[in-house]
Amino acid sequence: MKKYKRAFETLERPFAWLDLDALDANITTLSLQTKDKRVRIATKSVRSVEVLRYLEEHVPYMCGYMTYSAAETDYLAQQGLNHFLIGYPVYETESVRNLCKWIKKGKDITFMIDALAQAGWLHQIAKEQEVKVNVCIDLNLSIKTPIVYFGTRRSSITTIDDASLLIDQLQAMSSLEIVGVMGYEAQLAGVQNQPKNKAKGLMIQQLQQQTKEKVTKLRKQMVALVKQKVGDLQFVNGGGTGSLAFTANNKEVTEVTIGSGFYAPSIFDFHKSVKLESAAGFALRVTRKPTSDTIVCHGGGYIASGISEQREPTILSAGLTYYPTEGAGEVQTPLKVSTKEHYEIGDTVYFRHVKAGELCEHFKALHLVRSEKYKGAFNTYRGDGQCFL
Incomplete structure (x- = not known):
């Protein structure tokens, strides 16, 4: 990681970093796959207002944000952002009341619905x-x-x-208006289809190929039904980083969602359909060397959610592996050093998180580098004193 050594030399460890050159390259790669579709940015995978603003300036056809909670949406509205699709049903009264006030002020906010209970509750607050x-x-x-x-x-x-x-039930509620449809093909967008186990990878790829026809047919039928009952829609949302090319070819889809691909966390190292550059990660200090082939880093236990084969951070620095009996620790992480590499107390070890936005929950800022030069820092949600989920 020589290109980061000079840029980050004076920073206290641990710290999180964002490589602007890699971020720009990922924006270009992903934008080429979206074709003429509008792009909605998934905020859960970014979790930084300043990075969201950077993406808004640099992502072609950017049309808004897919947020992950009512409180987060309220906060982003306070920061001057607009055009929100809350990607998940919400059930928090005060936060939703705040969003209703933003709607009165002209903010574009859409709520996600898949059940009568959600709709009835939201209808009552909207009426109130x-x-x-x-x-x-x-x-x-x-x-x-x-x-x-x-x-x-x-x-x-x-x-x-x-x-x-559900459409009939929603149309009976005068305070609600159906404006969009979302169909997220998670089995294509987020499943690692090129894992280390080749047999498993082949099985996943075969399942994905079989599911493409079914997904296309089902989404087309459902969109046609909604339009028949409701009329024209403002948007039909689909896709994710791992399925952009497929989803962009679906005519009924008007916009695609991108999030994790901007940072390119290590979960996408095993995804066949997209090749991205590592744009974000974190750095730890070596503070112990108990044996000639072992170093200990201060911190490191940033374990990813989900069931990925690897949930521990990926080590970027050369010649280092986890000890299977210890792994990434809560406040210290022992690493085995190969015979070809040499590390001493005081050195820095670089890592990538398996997930994208979860990295930002552990750090107050993302320190920026471009062309091996330090370019300041962008606050994360945590740095702004915010925590939503």
């Missing part, structure tokens, strides 16, 4: 606040077979009949 609220229907594009459930267990809308009933 005397405002009409936009909603988006979340379609479940997962594929269920006798052998495997391929996708995510989230939306309850899995059939045309499910969608038809």
